Amino acid sequence: MNQKELAVIRGTIRSNRRLDIIFAVAGFIALLVGVMAFVTLFAQMVYTGWERLNPDFFMNFPSRRAANAGILSAWVGSLLVMLVTAVSAVPLGVAAGVYLEEYAPKNLITDIIEINVSNLAGVPSIVYGLLALGVFVYAFGFGQSILSAGLTLGLLILPVVIVATREALRSIPIHIREGAYGVGATRWQVVRDHLVPYSTPGIMTGVIIGMSRAIGETAPIITIGALTFIAFLPPMPISGTAPFVNFEWLWSGFTVMPIQMFNWTSRPEEAFQQNAAAAGLILVFMTLMMNGVAIWLRYRLRKSISW
């Protein structure tokens, strides 16, 4: 190889390295765009809303006086709606996912269902709100209640849960299935004792991603008739007299965090902007908490699996 060729090769290497660096920088900038946008928003919220974060803010009902207004009915409402969402979407989603992955025959109908499930994940949330208004609120007579809202958001995150369940099931090594079938387990036994336990971390992740989306939803909740001013809490689920538990809270009117925030941002008084920022901070914190719990659970559950 002569000097000339060597120089050409070195030149190629150098220019390729340069491309490497250029891409690294471009990638970093792309990352910064997203991260900086979030950090700026978050910093703005902290800066504006910080001084409103005191115990009273959590324990007060909404008020026309910004300084007295709090998010009690909103955070309780959000929490209860999320509870209904989880209770309705998780069993349905997991069952549907398991069926599609393990039981469903591979034919045209299954294909159509699969395509529709994936498409459902992309349907605008307001469409779910309109559907729920007709079905839950009027046809089923659930009214403008926590139950209706929870089921609506449950429908909204159902596709996410189904897809996550299927992905989780697919990631289980085929040997586990074959081994279990090999010792004579039935399909149901394989699903119950092996597949579902092993895929729980993945399913949990999907559920939490869905829930994090649901907690910030405003449009479908407004469509089904969430309230803006509500200065009382739903009835307590636990009471001193038999039957000790009751579900009256499911039928109660409610509001949620994003609606409370939206209402405050549209107020003329400047002081309400502070409240909105503080409420936004809490909402971000609630989402982070949910994600944190998901990561922790996933870690715990992964540790207990030994293949």
Added chain:
Amino acid sequence: MRSMHKTVLAAACFALFASAAHADAIVKIDGSSTVYPITEAVAEDFQKSTKGAVKVTVGISGTGGGFKKFCRGETDISDASRPILKKEMDDCAKAGIKYYELPVAFDALTVVVNPKSKVSQLTVAQLKTMWEPAAQGKVTKWNQVDASFGDANLKLFGPGSDSGTFDYFTEAVNGKSKASRGDYTASEDDNVLVQGVARDAGAIGYFGYAYYVENKNKLKAVAIVNPKGKAVLPSEQAVIDGSYSPLSRPIFIYVNEKSLEKPEVRQFVEFYMKNAAALTSEVKYVPLPAKAYTANLEHIAKKKLGTVFGGEADVGATIEELMSREAKL
């Protein structure tokens, strides 16, 4: 263990459906976002005065959305920033719902410009030049409205077409409800309009008086030449004496007659009329004269059902005239 789970589950299901029929003393209100601050203030104080024995909920579905629920019998009271329309009257009649129409306050639609602007007063005709549908794409400079206004670009800001404010302004200025040019910056969030006008020297916009009061340092209100030829700035006084015309309008609550038979609703409405004047000023709206609130209570006592507007938009009527008109369902 298994069977215990089942028992709990069965009990839970039973509790779920047994509780469905449960009823509380609740006053349900929904409707206009313009009326919302007043109703919210009343609801807040009312709940305190009854020590939580009566619960009040207030939603924001807009005047139209509120009437839809009201005429299905889902709400006891509807907040409305305009009188009930013919179609809504028909819906209510079909469902057998009769109602009282109670004006609760005035809102002065305020036309604002950037503080740097030379404009300090406008006639309704000049507003029409800017806002009429025919102006779309053609009237783009201030000097097309009046030569003395300079050649700055005209930037328009206003509420979206779902808003009662938009309905009223277009009716008062362009002579037809909802007739407006479309090429302006529209937002349902009045704070967006405030920001827009505050940032652009050639901007003009309109929204409710409360938003102007809270942002006086960023905006300049424009005096509107009233039918008597006098330029008047919006103020509580000018609205009450009727000189701020035609951009001041009454806003209402509509009360379901059947609901009013429930003691908690009656109690709430009476509380509303007694405290409206003070609370209205507190949330930066203009209260009606005291006798209007007592007249409302008299109308209820005398069962004066229905609307005095007959389903038509109405611009510039005084409150005294409205109170003395015959009501129709």
